[in-house]
Amino acid sequence: MNHDCADHHHRVLVINTGSASTKIAVYEGCESAHLLWSQLLEHSAVGSALFDGTSSQLEARADAILKCLAEKGEAGDGLDAVVARGGALRPMPGGVYLIDEALVDDVTNRPALQHAANYSPPIAFRLASERNIPAYLLDPITVDEFEPLARFSGLPQVPRLSRLHALSVRSTARKAAEALGHPLTEVNIIVAHLGSGISIAAVKKGRMVDVNGADDEGPFSPERSGSVCASDVAAMCFSGEFSEDDLVRKLCRRSGLLAHLGTADARDIEKMIQSGDTHALVVSEAMFYGIAKEIGAMATVLSGDVDAIAITGGLAHWPRLVDYVTARCKFLAPIQLYPGENEMEALATGALRALVGLEPVKRYEPASGGANG
Numbered sequence: 001m002n003h004d005c006a007d008h009h010h011r012v013l014v015i016n017t018g019s020a021s022t023k024i025a026v027y028e029g030c031e032s033a034h035l036l037w038s039q040l041l042e043h044s045a046v047g048s049a050l051f052d053g054t055s056s057q058l059e060a061r062a063d064a065i066l067k068c069l070a071e072k073g074e075a076g077d078g079l080d081a082v083v084a085r086g087g088a089l090r091p092m093p094g095g096v097y098l099i100d101e102a103l104v105d106d107v108t109n110r111p112a113l114q115h116a117a118n119y120s121p122p123i124a125f126r127l128a129s130e131r132n133i134p135a136y137l138l139d140p141i142t143v144d145e146f147e148p149l150a151r152f153s154g155l156p157q158v159p160r161l162s163r164l165h166a167l168s169v170r171s172t173a174r175k176a177a178e179a180l181g182h183p184l185t186e187v188n189i190i191v192a193h194l195g196s197g198i199s200i201a202a203v204k205k206g207r208m209v210d211v212n213g214a215d216d217e218g219p220f221s222p223e224r225s226g227s228v229c230a231s232d233v234a235a236m237c238f239s240g241e242f243s244e245d246d247l248v249r250k251l252c253r254r255s256g257l258l259a260h261l262g263t264a265d266a267r268d269i270e271k272m273i274q275s276g277d278t279h280a281l282v283v284s285e286a287m288f289y290g291i292a293k294e295i296g297a298m299a300t301v302l303s304g305d306v307d308a309i310a311i312t313g314g315l316a317h318w319p320r321l322v323d324y325v326t327a328r329c330k331f332l333a334p335i336q337l338y339p340g341e342n343e344m345e346a347l348a349t350g351a352l353r354a355l356v357g358l359e360p361v362k363r364y365e366p367a368s369g370g371a372n373g
Helices: 055-071 101-109 116-131 166-180 230-237 244-253 256-261 266-274 278-301 319-329 343-355
Strands: 010-017 021-029 033-042 081-085 096-098 135-138 188-194 198-204 207-211 308-313 335-339 361-363
Touching: 010 055, 010 116, 010 343, 021 055, 021 343, 033 055, 033 343, 055 116, 081 116, 081 343, 096 343, 101 116, 116 135, 135 343, 166 188, 166 198, 166 207, 166 308, 166 335, 166 343, 188 278, 198 278, 207 278, 230 244, 256 266, 256 278, 266 278, 266 319, 278 319, 308 319, 319 335
Parallel strands: 010 081, 081 135, 096 361, 188 308, 308 335
Antiparallel strands: 010 021, 021 033, 096 135, 188 198, 198 207
């Protein structure tokens, strides 16, 4: 359904759950989102447990959101939609999805992996149902738009999986396309999302056709190991030093800059470099080198037909990183910079585009069925 933007701006509530906190915000707009207010809700009673699907967890978070809405004067009927960060659903094409009972059942009882984002859809569905408004999610972490050749690894039992910061990647690609003056479906963009984890994706005419696995592949990041020697990891598995959970935690949360330098904070590392710490400089440049190399790899996925390279995420605030990557990669395509995290704005923009008919709303097919793409 289309609406005249000159006559009516919509208001949407955005919900983005973390392991022990929830970000919420209200945006207003039509085709683009304007922030009205935002709030970070800490859940001290929840602790740092990942999603376990328990009703007490969901109720505690939902109640905290309702209390905040009341305090902000948003307890009435002023909202037009609720939009949630997508959880770990089955592999599915990207886009805007209506949150319904089937989707909530899948993410609650059959998540693809344990992830704090799994809280968001059930909470959004509850709050939207109480107000008789739609609840949406878009571009969850399990978006899969890989081309066939990208799925193969050298081990048939371990295919490559699409695991990326899909929400950030697509919204940044859309901004890059707009800066070029073209629809996203007409351009090829390489997006480098650089945060505690790193996703470097080839976005081909709007589809994320290949990416380094954000937890398992590519350059090392502030906290993650990136690609490492498989035989050495196998030896660690049987060393008796690690349980499975311990080793996964080490690879995905306690590696990278943190393991080398004792901190994952780029601001602290820059201070170390400025004070003459040559080891901090070398380790940082090794990460930058890996990022540039992965961008180059994605250029080959696009056969060299690259319209722009867009850098986003918290690390895009680090001039040293941006300068290094730009120097290595500018021969491939113009560099565009979109520093910071943009998840909340991206969620709001997707919901607004759905409300005014600029973005098709898809229906989720449960795990036993196929995607409605």
